[in-house]
Amino acid sequence: MEQDREQLASRLDIGKELLYLTQQDVISAGLTEADILRLTRDALIAHGRKAxxxxxxxxVFPSEEVFCHAMPAYVASSLALGLKWIGCNPDNPTKYGRPQTTGLMLLNDILSACPIAIMDCAWITATRTPAVTVLAAAALHPDAETFGMFGCGVQGTGHVNFAEHALKKLKTIHVFDVKEENMDRLIAEVQPKIKAKIVKGRSFEQVTKECQVLSSATLIVKRPHSFVKSEWVGKGQTILPCDLNTFWDPAIPRQADKYIVDSIEEHELFDRVGYFPGGLPRIACETGQVLAGLEPGRESPEQLIVCSNIGMSVVDVVVAREILNRALVRNIGSKLRL
Ligand SMILES: NC(=O)c1ccc[n+]([C@@H]2O[C@H](COP(=O)([O-])OP(=O)(O)OC[C@H]3O[C@@H](n4cnc5c(N)ncnc54)[C@H](O)[C@@H]3O)[C@@H](O)[C@H]2O)c1
Structure with a gap:
């Protein structure tokens, strides 16, 4: 800790200034998929160990389906302390030509608590979310050869990009979106970067039935749309929603052998504010506990497992802290006086 604090203090006048990083600055810090996976794993394991x-x-909810969340966290093992302030409006792309998810990260010095950085959080969210999904998928279904992705927007594209970094036996990735052009864009952007073959899905049913591991990143609303019906899902599959309770028939987590979530507390909170109108399914354990080896994941090839990861700020602050370190070393960003 001492050494890290000295390095930080040698590059930033703590308490008098902070580093501001635009989205491009965040990307220019140069974290690779392997870095994001390593940092995300560290954060999930710290979470699983309750550290x-x-x-x-x-x-706060300016309207029924629009929210801004304050997500503070401290992870001692990564010297990471901060807050993500994130907004989400499912109608942003159509109504305002803006991404669904936007926001800022604020980092603080762990000794003085002074603010040390403000950075755009869109790229962090767009990379750490798929990293959580694919790390969980690798723990629960390591030999998967087929992966299905519903939603080909920011998160869907990230998921397909990350999938084979953790699922080493992947051969085929099926993608499906209600907008044909979003599937085409994803394939054009990601296929040149990965070996697994990306195939355009034909329907919710076809993709669901053909994939061993499935994920969804579409929209989060309070009334479940149940686009995937419970009768299409079978034993031995692993389903990892990023969009809480919107996309999959709520009967699916109930028929699953295990319903695992990234944070029980977060899921209980979403339940209290109305996102699980039929009630929260029984939770087996948390994703980080599986990654830390504290709880069993898949216990037989026949099990149907649903693993819902709604997003945790422990991961955001750990990734953001590494971005800050690299940005300071590379002289990226603008120093702002407090
Ligand atoms: N779990 C997390 O940590 C986390 C983090 C960030 C975002 N999210 C959530 O992920 C979701 C996607 O976010 P994004 O930034 O990728 O949004 P985006 O707008 O970039 O992409 C959403 C995509 O889903 C498609 N879509 C909408 N309805 C669909 C349906 N019924 N079937 C198939 N495709 C459909 C849209 O056409 C679009 O391509 C949002 O609900 C967001 O709140 C979750």
Whole structure:
């Protein structure tokens, strides 16, 4: 800790200034997929071992489906302390030509608590979310050869890009989106970077039935749309929603042998504010506990497992802290006086 603090203090006048990083600055810090996976794994394991401080996100709701969440966290093992302030409006792309998810990260010095950085959080969210999904997928279904992705936007594209970094036997990735052009864009962007063959899906049913591991990143709303019906899902599959309770028939987590979540507290909070109208399914354990080896994941090839990861700020602050370190070393960003 001493050494890290000295390095930070040698590059930043702590308490008098902070580093501001635009989205491009964040990307220019140069974290690779392997870096994001390593940092995300560290954060999930710290979470699984309860070596963190992270109250469930609090939110304000300017309208029924629009929210801003405050997501603070401290992960001692990564010297990471901060807050993500993130907004989400499912209608942003159509109504305002803006991404669904936007926001800022604020980092603080762990000794003085002074703010040390503000950075755009879109790229961090767009990379750490798929990293959580594919790390969980690798723990629960390591030999998967087929992966299905519903939603080909920011998160879907990230998921397909990350998938084979963790699922080493992957041969085929099926993608499906209600917008044909989003599937085409994803394939054009990601296929040149990965070996697994990306195939355009024909329907919710066809993709669901053909894939061993499936994920969804579409939209989060309070009334479940149940685009995937429970009768299409079978034993031996692993389903990893990023969009809480919107996309999959709520009967699916109930028929699953295990319903695992990244944070029980977060899921209970979403339940309290109305995102599980039929009630929260029984939770087996948390994703980080599986990654830390503290809870069993898949216990037989026949099990149907649903693993819902709604997003945790322990991961955001750990990734953001590494970005700050690299940005300071590379002289990226703008120093702002406090
Ligand atoms: N779990 C997390 O940590 C986390 C983090 C960030 C975002 N999210 C959530 O992930 C979701 C996607 O975010 P994004 O930034 O990729 O949004 P995006 O707008 O970039 O992409 C969403 C995509 O889903 C498609 N879509 C919408 N309805 C669909 C349906 N019924 N079937 C198939 N495709 C459909 C859209 O056409 C679009 O291509 C949002 O709900 C967001 O809140 C979760």
């Amino acid at each position: 963190y401080d992270m109250p469930a996100k609090i939110g």
